[in-house]
Amino acid sequence: MQVRALLFDVFGTLVDWRGSVAREAERVLAPLGHVLDWHTFADAWRAEYQPALARVRDGRRRYTTLDVLHRENLERVLPTFGVGAIADATLEELTLAWHRLDAWPDSVPALARLRTRFWLAPVSNGNITLMVGIARHNGFVWDAVLGADLARDFKPRPLVYLRACQALSLPPGACLMVAAHASDLLAAATCGLRTAFVARPLEHGPGHGADTPPPGSIDYSASDLADLARQLGG
Amino acid sequence: MQVRALLFDVFGTLVDWRGSVAREAERVLAPLGHVLDWHTFADAWRAEYQPALARVRDGRRRYTTLDVLHRENLERVLPTFGVGAIADATLEELTLAWHRLDAWPDSVPALARLRTRFWLAPVSNGNITLMVGIARHNGFVWDAVLGADLARDFKPRPLVYLRACQALSLPPGACLMVAAHASDLLAAATCGLRTAFVARPLEHGPGHGADTPPPGSIDYSASDLADLARQLGG
Numbered sequence: 001m002q003v004r005a006l007l008f009d010v011f012g013t014l015v016d017w018r019g020s021v022a023r024e025a026e027r028v029l030a031p032l033g034h035v036l037d038w039h040t041f042a043d044a045w046r047a048e049y050q051p052a053l054a055r056v057r058d059g060r061r062r063y064t065t066l067d068v069l070h071r072e073n074l075e076r077v078l079p080t081f082g083v084g085a086i087a088d089a090t091l092e093e094l095t096l097a098w099h100r101l102d103a104w105p106d107s108v109p110a111l112a113r114l115r116t117r118f119w120l121a122p123v124s125n126g127n128i129t130l131m132v133g134i135a136r137h138n139g140f141v142w143d144a145v146l147g148a149d150l151a152r153d154f155k156p157r158p159l160v161y162l163r164a165c166q167a168l169s170l171p172p173g174a175c176l177m178v179a180a181h182a183s184d185l186l187a188a189a190t191c192g193l194r195t196a197f198v199a200r201p202l203e204h205g206p207g208h209g210a211d212t213p214p215p216g217s218i219d220y221s222a223s224d225l226a227d228l229a230r231q232l233g234g
Numbered sequence: 235m236q237v238r239a240l241l242f243d244v245f246g247t248l249v250d251w252r253g254s255v256a257r258e259a260e261r262v263l264a265p266l267g268h269v270l271d272w273h274t275f276a277d278a279w280r281a282e283y284q285p286a287l288a289r290v291r292d293g294r295r296r297y298t299t300l301d302v303l304h305r306e307n308l309e310r311v312l313p314t315f316g317v318g319a320i321a322d323a324t325l326e327e328l329t330l331a332w333h334r335l336d337a338w339p340d341s342v343p344a345l346a347r348l349r350t351r352f353w354l355a356p357v358s359n360g361n362i363t364l365m366v367g368i369a370r371h372n373g374f375v376w377d378a379v380l381g382a383d384l385a386r387d388f389k390p391r392p393l394v395y396l397r398a399c400q401a402l403s404l405p406p407g408a409c410l411m412v413a414a415h416a417s418d419l420l421a422a423a424t425c426g427l428r429t430a431f432v433a434r435p436l437e438h439g440p441g442h443g444a445d446t447p448p449p450g451s452i453d454y455s456a457s458d459l460a461d462l463a464r465q466l467g468g
Contacts, residue, residue, distance in 0.1 A: 067403060119366060129403040132353060132377045143366045144379040149401055167383055169301065169363040 001173040003194060003232075005119040007146065007164055009155075009179035010126060012203040014111075014225070015101035015134060018042045019202075024097035028090060029083065036081050039205060044080065048073035053125060053154040063152040065127035071095045098126070099133025104200065108139055110225035114232065119143045123164045123177065125154045144168070156187030165193065178228065182214035189218070196220035196228055235407040237428060237466075239353040241380065241398055243389075243413035244360060246437040248345075248459070249335035249368060252276045258331035262324060263317065270315050273439060278314065282307035287359060287388040297386040299361035305329045332360070333367025338434065342373055344459035348466065349375060357381045357398045357411065359388045378402070390421030399427065412462065416448035423452070430454035430462055 011017045022038035029036065052069040055061040074095055078086060086094075114120060122131050124147045131145045146164035153159050165172045172192030179185050180200040189195050197213040197220065204210060213221045222228035245251045256272035263270065286303040289295040308329055312320060320328075348354060356365050358381045365379045380398040387393050399406045406426030413419050414434040423429050431447040433456065438444060447455045456462035 065403075119370075127403075128378050128380075128401040132402065135377065136353075141375060142378075143369065144362050144376075146362075150384060167362040168366065169299075169361075 001171065003118065003176045004170055004174045005121065005143075005165075005168050005176070006114055006196075007121055007123040007161075007175055007177050007188075007193070009177070009181060009184050010122050010124040010131065010134065011101070012200055013178065013180040013198055014107045014122075014140070015103050015138070016202070017046065017098070017101050018205060020101040021045060021097050024100055025094065028094050028097070032086075032090070034081075034083050036083070041077070041081055043204070045070075045073060045077050048077060057154050057157055063148075065130075066125055066148065067095065067098070067127055067130055070098055096133070099130055100137050101134055103138040103140070104224070106224045106226040110229045111140055113229045115141060115143075117232070118176075119168060121146045121164065121168070123147045123155070123160065125160075156183055158187070158191050161188050161191040161193055165191075176219065178225075181211050185218055186214050186216075189214075189216075194219045196222060198222050198225055198228055200224075235405065237352065237410045238404055238408045239355065239377075239399075239402050239410070240348055240430075241355055241357040241395075241409050241411050241422075241427070243411070243415060243418050244356050244358040244365065244368065245335070246434055247412065247414040247432055248341045248356075248374070249337050249372070250436070251280065251332070251335050252437065252439060254335040255279060255331050258334055259328065262328050262331070266320075266324070268315075268317050270317070275311070275315055277438070278311050279304075279307060282311060291388050291391055297382075299364075300359055300382065301329065301332070301361055301364055304332055330367070333364055334371050335368055337372040337374070338458070340458045340460040344463045345374055347463045349377075351466070352410075353377045353402060355380045355398065355402070357389070357394065359394075390417055392421070392425050395422050395425040395427055399425075410453065412459075415445050419452055420448050420450075423448075423450075428453045430456060432456050432459055432462055434458075 008014055021042040025041050026038045052073055056063055121142055121144045124131060128145050128149045135142060146167055148154050151160040151163040165175045176194045176196055177185060177188035178196045178198060180198050185195040185197060195218045197218050201210045220228060220231055222231060242248055255276035259275055260272045286307055290297055355376055355378045358365060362379050362383045369376060380401055382388050384401060385394040385397040399409045410428045410430055411419060411422035412430045412432060414432050419429040419431060429452045431452050435444045454462060454465055456465060
């Protein structure tokens, strides 16, 4: 079956969340006199991500957008870095750091090439506004924004992948999930999607063990998004 | 409150469904020996639209995409034009006529101008694939595709407008609904959105009574989309 649409994981796969959040945190907090290890702070904030999503996936909490979860997680993490009594507007500005994540250098040109041959859509756990913010910040052009808000649930729950294929009126086998994370690809494959692994060795910082291709069969394994575009005949 | 996002009705407002469906029907059916009044056929097909949506809105039927409803309506209308025994592939090709609707001449340049200043998204009763097809056919660039599939209901039900604003994390007053139809704008205004009427005098053919601005207050009334872009300072 011919691939018609590419569905993208975003955090880590297309954008450098760690470096960008560290930079934004410094930009917002340093002028207020706070001195943190900014990358460690980014890691700590991100470490709250999966537990927060798990509560929704498990049905312990109704669907809540990632923007809201990011804000809650921020308020939980800041005191552990000795930062307290922050104005609401500052917390909001900092939460929006996730809307200003920089793309990896190859993402924008590779997406532009791929868009001449395939429909492109993010299938992220980020909500629609968050995806629009990141797209505007980097110049990504999407055909549609799919993912968590459409399914009102989070990856790797099957409904998120299946609702994305359904929204494009495509069978899962005509959709290629592109991600830098094995767990995302394994879940997509279980739903019948085709899969492409893109290496992002710097996602967690130099020497901090980025993800490797999942065991078993994946359809493509690429050194970066430009390499994937080449493999797909772009 | 400043307008941040423009939300667009599509059928009639951005694209000429009547002329395009007539052309596509002739392209598909004439080679099979059928001779119809193609514009009358387009009108008859479209006349089945609101009754089909009403069954979903009223709860008599669960949410069904417009692509599916278009197909069902086509199968109901064709026999009334003396067309029977059509191959499934031909019915499917004809249903996809709605993915190949041509934009009114001013739509593409006006959207491009407006996108430099606002987030743009369709809020249509068309499903996501249908919106992607029309966008690809014409070169529309959207920030997100909102509307029926996201709300799993049809305009003018309030949830469709409210879920669109919510997806962009904007209060309704920061969203401007743009449509050539008074009923759409009145429903949006009831939800707190701002409203812009765009005249499309040829929607139903020359001299066939296009819609007029709704009574009461609307925020903008424009002679076409280029005029709206001018009024919004584009």
